[in-house]
Amino acid sequence: MSHPPSSPLLELQNISLSFKGVKAITDLSFAVAPGEICALIGPNGAGKSSLLNIINGVYRPQSGLIRFDRVEQRSMRPHAAAELGIARTFQNIALFKGMSVLDNVLTGRNLKRRSSWIEQALRVGRAAGEDDRQRAAAERVIEFLRIQPWRDAIVGRLPYGLQKRVELARALAAEPRLLLLDEPMAGMNAEEKAEMSRFIVEVNREYGTTVVLIEHDIGVVMGISDHVVVLDYGRKIGDGPPGEVRRDPEVIAAYLGTRH
Amino acid sequence: MEFFFEVLIGGLLAGVMYSLVAIGFVLIYKASGVFNFAQGAMVLFAALTFVSLLERGVPFWLAFLITLTTMVALALLIERAVLRPLVNLSPITLFMATLGLSYMIEGFAQALWGAQVHGLELGISDEPLEVGGMLLSQFDLFAAGTAAALVALLALLFNKTRIGLSLRAVADDPLAALAVGIRLQRIWAVVWAVAGFVGLVAGLLWGARLGVQFSLSLVVLKALPVLIIGGFTSIGGAIAGGLIVGAAEKLAEVYLGPFVGGGIENWFPYVLAMLFLLVRPAGLFGERAIERV
Numbered sequence: 276m277s278h279p280p281s282s283p284l285l286e287l288q289n290i291s292l293s294f295k296g297v298k299a300i301t302d303l304s305f306a307v308a309p310g311e312i313c314a315l316i317g318p319n320g321a322g323k324s325s326l327l328n329i330i331n332g333v334y335r336p337q338s339g340l341i342r343f344d345r346v347e348q349r350s351m352r353p354h355a356a357a358e359l360g361i362a363r364t365f366q367n368i369a370l371f372k373g374m375s376v377l378d379n380v381l382t383g384r385n386l387k388r389r390s391s392w393i394e395q396a397l398r399v400g401r402a403a404g405e406d407d408r409q410r411a412a413a414e415r416v417i418e419f420l421r422i423q424p425w426r427d428a429i430v431g432r433l434p435y436g437l438q439k440r441v442e443l444a445r446a447l448a449a450e451p452r453l454l455l456l457d458e459p460m461a462g463m464n465a466e467e468k469a470e471m472s473r474f475i476v477e478v479n480r481e482y483g484t485t486v487v488l489i490e491h492d493i494g495v496v497m498g499i500s501d502h503v504v505v506l507d508y509g510r511k512i513g514d515g516p517p518g519e520v521r522r523d524p525e526v527i528a529a530y531l532g533t534r535h
Numbered sequence: 536m537e538f539f540f541e542v543l544i545g546g547l548l549a550g551v552m553y554s555l556v557a558i559g560f561v562l563i564y565k566a567s568g569v570f571n572f573a574q575g576a577m578v579l580f581a582a583l584t585f586v587s588l589l590e591r592g593v594p595f596w597l598a599f600l601i602t603l604t605t606m607v608a609l610a611l612l613i614e615r616a617v618l619r620p621l622v623n624l625s626p627i628t629l630f631m632a633t634l635g636l637s638y639m640i641e642g643f644a645q646a647l648w649g650a651q652v653h654g655l656e657l658g659i660s661d662e663p664l665e666v667g668g669m670l671l672s673q674f675d676l677f678a679a680g681t682a683a684a685l686v687a688l689l690a691l692l693f694n695k696t697r698i699g700l701s702l703r704a705v706a707d708d709p710l711a712a713l714a715v716g717i718r719l720q721r722i723w724a725v726v727w728a729v730a731g732f733v734g735l736v737a738g739l740l741w742g743a744r745l746g747v748q749f750s751l752s753l754v755v756l757k758a759l760p761v762l763i764i765g766g767f768t769s770i771g772g773a774i775a776g777g778l779i780v781g782a783a784e785k786l787a788e789v790y791l792g793p794f795v796g797g798g799i800e801n802w803f804p805y806v807l808a809m810l811f812l813l814v815r816p817a818g819l820f821g822e823r824a825i826e827r828v
Contacts, residue, residue, distance in 0.1 A: 300756055331714060357716030369711035371704050373822050382704045386716040395696035449715065 282345065283451060284309040284485050285330065290339035292325055292509075300509040302501045307502070312374075312486045312531045314496045314517075317506035324366055326506070327455045330487070331356040331363050331532075343453070357386055363452035364442040366458050366489075370377050372431030376422060376441050379430055383448030387412070400510070416448045420474060436467045440474070454478065456488040460495060468492065472499050497521065500526060503528070531535040536782070541669040543782055550781020551682045552744070555737040556754050557687070557761040557773035559730045564767045566702050566726040567618070569629040575755030576640035577731055578659050579747075581606055581643050582738030586653040586747045589724035591669075599735075606731030609640075614724040623709065639750060657739060664755040678740050682774070685736055689729070689770060698725060760808035766821025776821055780804045 283306035300322040306473065307313045315323045328334040330341065332351030341348050343359055351361075362383070371379050382457040382527040390401035398406075417426050420440050425433060430441055439459060446454060459475065461467045476499050478484050490496050496503060496517065503520040505513030520526055556578060563571040584605055588598035617632050658678045663670040693699035704712045704720045713719055738747075741754055757780075765776025788800040811818065 333710070333713070353713035354716055354718055355713065363714050365714075369708045369714070371707035371711065374703055374708055378700060378703075382700055382712075382715050382717070385697065385701065392692070392696040396691045398695065401676050445715065487791065 278285070282309075283307055283342075285487070286346060286370060287326075288339070288340040288342070290326075290336045291332060292322075292329060292336040298509055300329075303339075303506075303509070303511050305504050305514055307485060309485055310479070310483050311486075311501040312475065312488070312499055313502040313504065314500035315487065315489045315504050316491070316496055317512075320508075321506040322509040323506055325509075326455055327363065327457055329417055330453075331361050331455060356364060360449070360452035361455065362446035362449040362453075363455035364439070364446050364457055364459060366461065368435075368438050368442055370430045370438055370445070371428075373429050374430060376417065376430055376433075376444075377410075377413060377426045379441055380416055380448045381409060383416075383445040384409045384412060386449065399514045402511070413448055416444045419447070419477075420444045435465050438502065439463070439471070443471075443474065447484075448533065450482075451484060454484050454486045456486065458489050458491065460490060460492060468495055475499060491508055501534040508524060537668055537778070539786075541671075542785050544669065544671060545675070545783035546785030547778050548672065548679050548781070549785065550777040550779065551675070551679045551774075552740060552777070553754075553761045553780055554774045554777025555678070555685070555733070555740060555759055556758040557765065557777055558608060558685070558770055559733040559737065560758055560762055561767060561770050561773045562689075562726050562730045562733065564724060565706050567629065568626050568706060569633060570626075571730070572630065572633040572755065572765070573637040573640055574730065574734060574758070576637040576644070577606070577609070577734035578738040578741065578754060579749065580609070580640050580644045580738075580750040581731065581735035582655065582742035582747045582751060583648050583653070584683065585735070585739060586655045586742060587648045589655075590653065602735055606735055607728040610727035610731045611724050613727055614720060617696075618723050618727075619720060637752070645749070650749065651748050653742075655739070655742040655747050657743045659743070665819055674744070676787070681736060681740065685733065686770060686774060689733075692818050693770075702726065731746035757804070760804040762818070763808040763820055764811045766818025768822045769818075769820035772820030780807065783807055808817075 277445070283305040288304050288307075290303045291298070303322075305324070306343055315326060317323055325334060329336050330351065332353040332355060335350035343361070361502060371382065388405060390405050394400040394402035412508055420443060422437065422440055422444060425437060430438060433441065443456070443459065460471050463471065472495055475486060475488070479486055488500075500517055503513065503515065503517050504511060505520060505526050507529045512529055513520045513523050515523075556574070559574045559577070560571060563569060563574070581602055585598050585602040588601055589595065593601070613636065617636060618629075621629055621632055640676050659674050661672060661674045664673045664676065693702060701712070701717045704715070704717055705719055709719055737754070738751065741751055745751065761773060761776040761780050763776075764779055765772030765774070782798045784803045787803040788797070792799050
């Protein structure tokens with residue numbers, strides 16, 4: 276690894292979040308090293324999605340600090356997060372359903388455009404050629420995730436598994452440094468899960484993209500992640516390499532089930 | 536036969552005037568899924584501001600510019616004071632907000648400029664023009680030309696720039712739009728500003744035709760059948776819907792009117808809209824909802 280382990284890409288410190296007095300996350304801290312795949316696991320309602328929402332600025336925690344690339348903040352803003360290079364997918368697919376696959380992926384390139392809208396309208400200045408470059412970049416992602424046959428299809432009409440892949444494509448189109456995946460394999464069969472796992476690992480290896488993902492399938496989690504963080508009732512109860520976490524008695528009791 | 540075409544073309548040209556109003560609705564509906572009831576008030580406010588400036592001796596183009604600036608400022612204000620706090624609430628909540636907004640804008644316009652009727656002269660003669668043996672209104676031809684220019688401008692803005700894609704994205708899923716780095720607030724502000732500009736153009740033409748008065752805000756009601764027929768999400772649909780409504784009401788008046796004692800021009804478009812709702816609820820060019828069960 277080129278980075279010393281002492282400088283994480285993302286670090287959360289003493290984060291607490293509550294909704295109208297109901298605590299969702301309590302005094303939570305963890306760090307994600309650059310280039311790793313970090314899995315967040317825990318029972319439903321443990322606060323995993325809330326955590327992702329804090330990282331990309333949808334929620335603002337009541338206390339704690341977020342450090343991304345050594346810049347410290349009390350909270351993120353969705354737009355600022357996108358500009359820093361944080362892309363994400365959602366648990367209940369949030370695609371632009373009325374648009375084609377290609378257009379969806381192109382929206383992921385939104386922040387890569389440098390020309391003004393006047394230049395774009397008249398196709399002069401920086402806009403000339405930019406359209407083609409953005410399109411080419413989108414096509415590369417589409418090819419990478421093997422969704423070319425559906426590139427012109429309206430997203431709302433595609434089956435669930437493919438929609439999940441299109442959502443990943445849109446996130447990848449932004450060339451993110453940190454990729455947040457909220458249950459990327461929910462509702463998939465074993466074959467689709469294996470394929471999706473391969474894509475995630477490939478993105479991680481090929482582009483060095485740091486990944487934070489939420490997943491319930493323990494087999495998948497143990498197979499692809501370098502680092503596992505276990506949550507239960509908004510608290511962290513485990514943090515370490517998958518092999519270690521798997522042996523942690525507290526984790527076993529709370530989540531994996533006690534052996535009888 | 537010549538008479539038929541004269542009625543038809545006269546109707547089509549009159550329909551363009553409806554389209555102008557309908558386009559303003561389409562823009563905002565596309566960006567936020569909200570039927571902006573305040574569009575009529577915006578039309579009125581723009582026309583009233585313009586004509587009042589003109590009456591105070593401000594030159595035409597300067598008055599146009601000042602009014603345009605006012606409309607953009609109004610749009611920014613609406614975005615900040617009304618839309619931003621209501622983000623993520625249901626469409627009916629936003630609709631009610633625009634209803635309130637409508638009366639606020641009307642009241643404000645009245646407080647600022649008074650309630651009397653103003654005549655507005657755009658310098659286009661309303662002498663009928665003879666084209667191929669048919670008598671056509673010069674004013675209507677001018678209005679049609681203006682609408683065509685406006686649509687071309689909007690097409691350029693929304694199809695060739697990333698604003699167009701962002702606009703559709705925001706309308707489709709605001710949360711996802713935020714996640715890919717689209718500035719929701721900016722898109723809304725742009726759309727409302729453009730809708731204000733469209734309202735200004737519509738206000739000038741309608742004001743010149745009917746006089747600038749408070750009933751101008753009721754053109755909203757005439758835009759409704761246009762939107763139902765054309766579809767709420769398509770600018771092309773708003774044009775087609777306007778043409779259909781314009782032509783249908785004039786033809787109905789001339790050919791069916793005598794049998795029922797006349798005066799059907801006023802309600803015929805609504806009957807047509809009802810029929811469309813039964814047969815094609817999304818309108819001619821509207822996006823049909825995709826549902827997977």
